[in-house]
Amino acid sequence: MSDLRELYQELIIDHGRHPRNLKRMDDASVSKEGFNPLCGDRLTLFLKIDNDKIIDASFEGNGCAISMASASLMTECLKGKTITETQKIFDAFHLLVTTGTEINMQLLGKLAVLKGVCEYPSRVKCATLAWHTMIEAVEK
Amino acid sequence: MSKKDFPIFDKHPSLVFLDSASTSQKPRSVIDAELQFYNNDYANVHRGIYQLSENATAVFEETRRKAADFIHAEYAHEIIFTKGTTESINLVAQCFGCLQIKSGDEIILSAMEHHANIIPWQQLCERVGSTLKIISLNKSGELDLDAYEKLLTEKTKLVAVIHVSNVLGTINPIKKIIARAHAKNIPVLVDGAQAVGHLAIDVQDLDCDFYVFSAHKMYGPTGVGVLYGKTAHLDVMSPYQTGGNMIRRVTFEKTEFNVLPYKFEAGTPNIAGVIGFGAAIDYINQIGFEKIQSHDNKLLSYATSELEKISGLKIFGTSKNKSGVISFTVDCAHAHDIATILDQLHIAVRAGHHCAMPLMDYLNVPALTRVSFGIYNELSDIDKLILGLDKVRKIFT
Numbered sequence: 001m002s003d004l005r006e007l008y009q010e011l012i013i014d015h016g017r018h019p020r021n022l023k024r025m026d027d028a029s030v031s032k033e034g035f036n037p038l039c040g041d042r043l044t045l046f047l048k049i050d051n052d053k054i055i056d057a058s059f060e061g062n063g064c065a066i067s068m069a070s071a072s073l074m075t076e077c078l079k080g081k082t083i084t085e086t087q088k089i090f091d092a093f094h095l096l097v098t099t100g101t102e103i104n105m106q107l108l109g110k111l112a113v114l115k116g117v118c119e120y121p122s123r124v125k126c127a128t129l130a131w132h133t134m135i136e137a138v139e140k
Numbered sequence: 141m142s143k144k145d146f147p148i149f150d151k152h153p154s155l156v157f158l159d160s161a162s163t164s165q166k167p168r169s170v171i172d173a174e175l176q177f178y179n180n181d182y183a184n185v186h187r188g189i190y191q192l193s194e195n196a197t198a199v200f201e202e203t204r205r206k207a208a209d210f211i212h213a214e215y216a217h218e219i220i221f222t223k224g225t226t227e228s229i230n231l232v233a234q235c236f237g238c239l240q241i242k243s244g245d246e247i248i249l250s251a252m253e254h255h256a257n258i259i260p261w262q263q264l265c266e267r268v269g270s271t272l273k274i275i276s277l278n279k280s281g282e283l284d285l286d287a288y289e290k291l292l293t294e295k296t297k298l299v300a301v302i303h304v305s306n307v308l309g310t311i312n313p314i315k316k317i318i319a320r321a322h323a324k325n326i327p328v329l330v331d332g333a334q335a336v337g338h339l340a341i342d343v344q345d346l347d348c349d350f351y352v353f354s355a356h357k358m359y360g361p362t363g364v365g366v367l368y369g370k371t372a373h374l375d376v377m378s379p380y381q382t383g384g385n386m387i388r389r390v391t392f393e394k395t396e397f398n399v400l401p402y403k404f405e406a407g408t409p410n411i412a413g414v415i416g417f418g419a420a421i422d423y424i425n426q427i428g429f430e431k432i433q434s435h436d437n438k439l440l441s442y443a444t445s446e447l448e449k450i451s452g453l454k455i456f457g458t459s460k461n462k463s464g465v466i467s468f469t470v471d472c473a474h475a476h477d478i479a480t481i482l483d484q485l486h487i488a489v490r491a492g493h494h495c496a497m498p499l500m501d502y503l504n505v506p507a508l509t510r511v512s513f514g515i516y517n518e519l520s521d522i523d524k525l526i527l528g529l530d531k532v533r534k535i536f537t
Contacts, residue, residue, distance in 0.1 A: 004484050008477075008535050016477075017536075039476055040493040040500060040507055062506055064474035065536070123480060 006116035007123075008065065011073075016065030019072035021058040028058075034133030036125050041067055045133045047078070054078045054086065064126050066117060071130035073111050083138050090135050097127045142427065143516040147171065156487040156521045161306050161334060161465050161512030163356045166420075170360060173419035174412045185411055186385055186402070200411055203418035204401070210421045211332075211351060212342040213368050217400040220374070221409055224365035225333040226256040228352035229300070231367055231404065232329055233260035235377040236350070237298070240327065243269035245297040248321075250275040250283055250312075251502045252305045255495045257331045261300060275301070277502065281308035281457035288317065292324055299328045303335035307494045307508065308457025309440075309465030311339070315346050322347065327373070333357055338436055338463050340429040343368055355413070359514075360420030364413040367404070374400050381406040432515060436464040439513045443522045450529055456503055464513035467494070470529065472536040475507040481535060482528045489525075 025031070025046035033044045043061025047054055057075040062068070074093075078086060085107070092104040093111055100118040117127045143149050145167040148157070157165060177199075183192035185200045201216070208216045222228045237260075241247060247261050251274050258272075265272055273296070275288045283301075292299075299321045304311050318328045327349035332341060337358030343351045350373070355364040369377075379386055379397055383406040389396040397403045424432070443466055447453055452471035470478060475491035482489055490510040493500045500506065511525060 004481060004535065007480070013536065038492065040497060042506075062474075064476035064507075066477070120480060123476065126476060 007120060009113050009116065011110065011113045012065060012069040015069035015072040019059075019068045021072065021075035022060065023058050024060055025056065025058045028056075030137045032133050032137035034061075034129050034136075036063075036067075036129050038125060039063075041126065041129060043067070043071055043130060043133065045071075045075075045130060045137055047134070047137055049083070049138075052083050054081050054083070059130065063129070064123075066114070066123055066126040067129050070111075070114055070127045073114070074130050074134065077109060077111055078134070086134065086138055090131055093131055094128065097124055142167070143518065145169070145423075146516050149516065152486070154486045156485075156524050157514070157516065158511040158521065158525065159488045159490050160514035160517075161357070161510065162490050163362070164337065164359050164514045165516060166361070166416075167359055167423050169423050170416045170419045174361060174416040177412050177415045182412075184408055196411060199418070200409075200414055203414050203421075206418050206421050207366055208368075210341070210425070211336070211366075211368055212344050214344060215371060218368055218371055218374065220367040220369065220401045220404040221414055222352075222365040222367050222404075223363055223410070224354040224356070225331060225352050226365075228350075228365050228367035229256055229329070229331065230260045231380045232350050232352070232369070233264050235380050235404075236327075236369075236373060237261070237264040238268070238378075239376065241265075241268055241270045241297050244295065245270040246273050246291075246293070246295040247271070248273045248275060248288070248291050248296055248299045248301075250301050251277050252281070252283070252308055252310065252499050253300075253302055253496065254306055254331065254333070255497070256333075257300055257302060257329075258498065261298075270297070274498075277308075280459045281305070281310050282459045282461075283310075283312055283317070285313070285316065285320075289320060292320060292326065294324075296321075296324065296326050299326055300331070301328070302331045302333075304332075304338065304463045304465075305457065306334045306465065307467050307496050307499055307510065308459070309462040309467070309512075310457055310459040311335070311461045311463055313461075314348070318346055318348055334463065334465070337424060338432065349373055355417040355420060358420055359423055361410075361413040361416040363410050364417045371400065374404070377404075379403050379406065383407050385409075427515065435515060436513060439517055439519070439522065440464050440466070442519055443511065443513075443525070446522055446526050447529075450526070450533075452533075453529070456505070456508060465510065466512070467508040467510040469505060469508060470532065473532050475509040477536070478509045478529070478532050481532050482525070485524065485528045485531070487521075487525055487528050 028046035029049040041063035048056040057078040097117040185197040329350040332353040336353040351368040356362040386406040479491035
């Protein structure tokens with residue numbers, strides 16, 4: 001059994017309870033709805049993109065601490081990144097939360113705190129909901 | 141009460157299993173019945189002209205009789221073995237629905253249905269151009285019978301309703317619901333998935349047209365379920381699937397179907413599963429519903445009073461007529477976080493939408509944590525749950 005403190009670190013509890021960038025964005029360049037049919041969690045992601053660069057990111061929705069913290073930290077991380085970089089960040093994050101393998105950690109920054117999720121296979125979908133939504137949004 | 145009968149607790153002595161509404165654990169007698177059948181007595185049913193097959197057929201058909209007695213059906217041929225509740229409902233929706241429901245007709249469901257008792261009817265409606273009408277709930281999570289009465293019109297051609305809610309725990313007044321529908325000659329299907337194994341069922345007393353349930357929620361194996369139907373309905377329904385066993389005579393020009401119940405049982409059935417199901421019925425009968433219900437009630441009332449002491453905890457479903465199911469929210473934590481934390485303490489609960497998304501919308505909650513009881517649960521399981529919820533609060537505040 002893994003230590004719960006590895007999963008529910010203070011930063012996750014903080015972002016889970018007070019998610020950053022939790023707001024509708026009326027002038028978004030793209031918005032996308034994400035849905036996890038397993039648990040019913042839903043979120044809408046908003047991105048403002050200028051010249052291939054994400055200049056603002058926000059989301060709406062509600063869910064567990066893991067999914068809220070992941071969406072909150074993701075929107076913080078995305079600001080200022082190019083679309084090409086978002087794919088790299090996605091790959092690094094996905095690998096981290098599914099296997100615990102650390103690559104391109106400098107790109108992930110604070111998101112490293114979600115590594116503990118890899119010990120809880122049933123919670124990986126909570127951590128990745130915002131991310132799959134983001135990839136679908138930038139692909140369109 | 142009977143924890144020692146369940147081998148899972150030998151392997152996992154610290155397990156607190158509070159998810160029996162999803163699926164129950166299996167007693168040794170059920171596991172042994174299947175094992176023994178495969179080891180010593182295995183052969184196909186209804187086919188072999190040899191002793192082993194004749195013996196297997198006899199046990200298989202004895203189980204059908206046992207299942208009929210278990211729900212007080214008059215005839216064994218009114219028991220159709222299926223994969224489970226879901227398949228039973230799909231069978232009725234396809235083979236009875238197409239006879240009964242035409243364009244412009246209405247089917248009445250309730251706001252507390254499981255997806256298994258929504259989607260087959262929704263699909264039927266899309267095919268034939270009929271409409272679903274939904275019985276609303278009151279604040280305690282009970283069906284609003286006045287609203288139900290108003291929904292019953294000359295357009296209503298079927299009522300399909302859950303006996304015991306898998307989310308709210310409410311035991312619905314099925315007999316009343318059936319009587320009101322029958323007063324207008326409307327047939328009723330009852331989804332008994334959560335009721336069997338907890339309440340004594342008497343389909344003749346209820347006078348339901350169809351009663352469906354699964355073995356795996358009543359200490360039996362997965363992959364076995366029952367469709368009970370009145371003979372008059374089953375007789376006029378076309379087969380659900382076609383193939384071996386369900387025929388009397390086949391030529392390339394034409395097929396004559398077999399009699400009930402075989403008309404609805406195409407292919408080699410889940411023989412060992414049915415035999416395990418028989419052992420589950422024996423197990424329940426041995427304990428008796430009086431003991432089962434008083435055990436359920438004891439756990440329910442203790443858990444309810446302990447949970448109510450937790451600040452920020454809200455129980456959904458507060459009917460006086462409840463089975464051993466409690467769903468709740470805690471203000472500081474999401475259901476999934478609660479379930480993960482409880483799991484670390486070896487407490488298994490369900491979290492999410494419980495295959496009842498329309499009910500979640502109705503209650504206006506994204507997700508609920510649910511605890512549900514079986515005959516192996518003890519009062520100390522509730523104490524452990526309460527300690528676990530304390531830990532949740534400590535992590536999130």
